[in-house]
Amino acid sequence: MPRGMFRIGQIAGSDVLVSGSWFLIAGLIALIMAPRVDQVQSGLGVWKYVVGLAFAIALYLAVLLHEASHAVVARRFGFRVHSITLHFLGGATAIEGEAQRPRQEFWIAVVGPLTSILVGAGALGLWFVIPEGLLRLVVEGLAGANLLIGVLNLVPGLPLDGGRVLKAGVWAVTGRVETGTTVAAWGGRVLALLVGAWALWSTQFGSITSPLILGIVAIFLWTGASQALAVSQISRQFGRLDPVRLARRGLAVAPDLPLAEAVRRAREAEAGGIVTVTSDGRPSGLVNEDAARAVPEERRPWVPVSSVAHAIGPERTLPADVSGAALLETLRHNPATEYLLLNPDGSVYGVLVTSDVLRLVRRSG
Known part of the structure; x- marks a missing residue:
């Protein structure tokens, strides 16, 4: 849970979070609404601020509906939605991954403003049938706010x-x-x-x-x-990047091999990465370059190479023909210092070091 956030429930399987800044805005809305409440029904005293606060809650429930529509459509397209957050400027929906086609981008985006416009139109219709009073005031505010939110959100930027x-x-x-x-x-x-x-x-x-x-x-x-x-x-x-061309040659060693010997063999073979493998040849660990360098020279003959290796899981392995776009997605969601590139048969192709990739990207930028 991010600091300053409060979880109030779930919608469509996604956590609904409220920022602490919302309470400041809710109070501001109550202050702004108070004079208007006095015009509609005088003599309420401090209760006029309660009416203003009720309007702020109703307004943010409409914002929540706007964001929930984004979440529902995103899920229909197969995306994971982490959370819906309400904050002082409105709301935000945290969707994992990027749209793969323009149609997905369009519908996930446009459904929010359309929902706000529909809510605003519905509130406007109710305004004509509700008698004058505080309820009509709240409905009037919801109609105007939702129509404004819907239209402004369609501004192309x-x-x-x-x-x-x-x-x-x-x-x-x-x-x-x-x-x-x-x-x-x-x-x-x-x-x-x-x-x-x-x-x-x-x-x-x-x-x-x-x-x-x-x-x-x-x-x-x-x-x-x-x-x-x-x-x-x-x-x-x-x-434009071809990650395969950046891959370093990987040297396969036994996990209990002394680090000094593993480094010697890597230098001799001109390998840029060290991979520990099981007795049947399956990759089990990927040596972290910085961790290996941090071990003093005099201790390396007594330290097994596995002690400076990360366990290899799906998040640290990539196909040997990985594209630049796929690598970027991996760096976003599963950041690591090294990745193991595997051939289709599961054998080791090489080691891709993140610092090599970032260095090339910065140079090309």
């Missing part, structure tokens, strides 16, 4: 849902996901600049709250768009 819709469209036309991300991210940067200009312009009217909120939104948009650009650039570099 990352990190908004509309940016992902634009990304899907450009991706479908060009056939390149990186091009779609770049176009949508620059759309987000332009939007951030416009919101920032709006914040500066609004300072002329003497209000502090409005420029502050707009400034926070502008920073949020610029940061999200910039992160998307950075990820797109890294993805493009990894897409």
